[in-house]
Amino acid sequence: MTIQVLNEGYQNDLQGFYVSKAERCYLYDQDGKQYIDMAMAGGSAILGHAQPEIQQALQQQLSLGSLYTAPTPLAHEYANLLSQSVTPYQDFIFCSTGSEATMRAIRIAKAYTGKKKIAVFSGCWHGSHDFLLIEEDYQSPLDSPRAALKSAGTPVELLEHLLLLPYNHQAAVKLIKEHANDIAMVFIEPVQGSNPRDDISGFLHSLRNVCNENNILLGFDEVITGGRLAVGGGQSYFNITADIATYGKTLGGGLPIGIVAGKKDIMDCIRNAPLFMGGTFSANPLSLTAGLTLINYLLNHPEIYQQINLAGQRLRQEINQFCQLHNINAHMMGVASLSRLVFCKRHIASRRERDTHEVSWDKQAEFYLLLKKRAVYIGGNRINFISSTHSSKVIDKVIKAYQECLFEWHQQGII
Numbered sequence: 030m031t032i033q034v035l036n037e038g039y040q041n042d043l044q045g046f047y048v049s050k051a052e053r054c055y056l057y058d059q060d061g062k063q064y065i066d067m068a069m070a071g072g073s074a075i076l077g078h079a080q081p082e083i084q085q086a087l088q089q090q091l092s093l094g095s096l097y098t099a100p101t102p103l104a105h106e107y108a109n110l111l112s113q114s115v116t117p118y119q120d121f122i123f124c125s126t127g128s129e130a131t132m133r134a135i136r137i138a139k140a141y142t143g144k145k146k147i148a149v150f151s152g153c154w155h156g157s158h159d160f161l162l163i164e165e166d167y168q169s170p171l172d173s174p175r176a177a178l179k180s181a182g183t184p185v186e187l188l189e190h191l192l193l194l195p196y197n198h199q200a201a202v203k204l205i206k207e208h209a210n211d212i213a214m215v216f217i218e219p220v221q222g223s224n225p226r227d228d229i230s231g232f233l234h235s236l237r238n239v240c241n242e243n244n245i246l247l248g249f250d251e252v253i254t255g256g257r258l259a260v261g262g263g264q265s266y267f268n269i270t271a272d273i274a275t276y277g278k279t280l281g282g283g284l285p286i287g288i289v290a291g292k293k294d295i296m297d298c299i300r301n302a303p304l305f306m307g308g309t310f311s312a313n314p315l316s317l318t319a320g321l322t323l324i325n326y327l328l329n330h331p332e333i334y335q336q337i338n339l340a341g342q343r344l345r346q347e348i349n350q351f352c353q354l355h356n357i358n359a360h361m362m363g364v365a366s367l368s369r370l371v372f373c374k375r376h377i378a379s380r381r382e383r384d385t386h387e388v389s390w391d392k393q394a395e396f397y398l399l400l401k402k403r404a405v406y407i408g409g410n411r412i413n414f415i416s417s418t419h420s421s422k423v424i425d426k427v428i429k430a431y432q433e434c435l436f437e438w439h440q441q442g443i444i
């Protein structure tokens with residue numbers, strides 16, 4: 030009999046790599062070999078792994094019990110802190126993952142507006158529930174993308190409830206106007222993980238305007254950006270207020286969390302409709318404790334954002350200079366402390382352009398294996414996340430490893 034774990038991360042290309050310990054910016058495999066971690070728990074571990082203040086707070090909370098399924102003042106304390114520092118809102122739904130949060134945001138938007146469709150963007154990722162497990166089929170014209178199911182076993186009928194929009198393309202605004210009567214919410218990651226970029230502010234503002242003018246809700250999926258770009262996430266970074274926002278990852282301090290926040294009249298429909306929002310692990314005291322400790326720490330150490338954002342900038346700059354110097358067909362794109370290597374020289378405006386011009390995903394796996402041999406671990410989504418524990422010496426090592434691997438591939442004529 031062969032027992033298999035079929036969802037152990039999305040990376041089955043690392044040849045028997047199993048983590049036994051994580052500390053600061055390092056992972057350790059079963060033989061005790063140390064790796065610089067650039068995945069950082071999918072971006073969640075902004076203060077590094079096993080952060081002492083969070084560990085201490087968790088140990089204290091553990092002694093008081095880990096799950097109550099009854100109200101706890103911690104939820105109110107956390108909601109207060111969120112409303113003072115993360116969002117402009119006072120009403121929150123807590124759940125356990127980013128996927129749950131986006132699923133609930135969709136339910137709220139549809140119930141509040143009475144409209145049928147959610148508009149999302151080509152290249153988006155909003156989690157693993159059926160509703161948004163879609164991708165662009167890439168056969169359709171750039172300015173009117175068609176959605177296809179990303180997974181077998183999900184109902185094709187759900188596609189009727191979606192409008193897929195081109196990302197970072199003004200045709201999106203035209204499509205939103207044309208379908209305004211059907212669209213409950215335009216839902217977007219302020220920065221798409223698949224092509225993290227700093228030049229997206231104008232596009233986001235144009236979405237805010239068209240949603241205002243056409244009575245459509247604007248939802249920001251801040252599961253990556255919340256707490257990562259700034260404590261207040263993409264909304265504060267790009268100076269835009271969404272009507273509904275979803276959070277997860279970083280704001281859980283390393284423990285599972287999902288959060289939906291929204292304008293009062295929208296969130297009121299949860300009680301009025303009423304909408305179902307329960308869950309066994311929702312607002313569990315451990316996640317709340319870790320999240321509270323993390324946000325307080327970030328508020329007391331605002332210099333962290335300057336440090337990690339500068340480190341991200343340096344990572345991109347030094348890799349890009351190296352590629353230009355050696356005429357290597359690659360560049361690193363990103364914003365603040367998140368970056369991604371793109372295996373082509375040309376500027377890309379979207380994930381569709383990225384996928385069209387770079388070497389295949391399977392081939393890329395070989396590149397990341399080369400980096401792993403140099404003791405640098407990049408996660409399955411290929412995003413490099415920098416934490417406050419990545420010192421400049423650590424970043425030097427990451428840059429050197431990237432440069433060596435890029436040069437090796439260049440010499441082999443791959444890029």
Ligand SMILES: Cc1ncc(COP(=O)(O)O)c(C=O)c1O
Binds near residue numbers: 222
């Ligand atoms: C923007 C975005 N939304 C939602 C999710 C889903 O979050 P989770 O994996 O916690 O379900 C993710 C996860 O990567 C994400 O990046």
